Amino acid sequence: MxxxxxxxxxxxxxxxxxxxxxxxxxxxxxxxxDGEIEYSMSMKFPARHLAARFAGKEAVAKAFGTxxxxxxxxxxxxxxxxxxx
Numbered sequence: 001m002x003x004x005x006x007x008x009x010x011x012x013x014x015x016x017x018x019x020x021x022x023x024x025x026x027x028x029x030x031x032x033x034d035g036e037i038e039y040s041m042s043m044k045f046p047a048r049h050l051a052a053r054f055a056g057k058e059a060v061a062k063a064f065g066t067x068x069x070x071x072x073x074x075x076x077x078x079x080x081x082x083x084x085x
Contacts, residue, residue, distance in 0.1 A: 007062030009055040016054060017047040031057075031074040039081070053079040 019027045028037050032053060040049035056079035058068070066072045 005063040005065055007059035007064075009058035009062065011051045011055045011058070013045075013047045013051045016051040020047065020050070033075055033078045036079060 028050075032040070032050065036050070036053050040046045040053065043049045057074060057077040060077045060079075061068050061072055064072060068074055
């Protein structure tokens with residue numbers, strides 16, 4: 001597998017928490033896969049885990065050079081944690 005590009009992104013946990021508070025499940029299911037939601041919501045601080053996945057999704061979209069839109073949607077990218085960390 002060859003490298004297409006490199007993407008980096010940061011997101012404030014509070015930004016994700018505000019979106020959850022304001023839009024609830026509509027926000028969660030528009031942006032995250034069912035697996036990402038299930039994993040993150042099982043954690044003590046779900047917004048932290050969702051923010052990490054949000055930043056990962058944006059970094060992937062940057063690496064592909066497409067951004068989030070017609071070519072690649074939020075739920076087309078699934079950020080997972082390996083058992084090794």
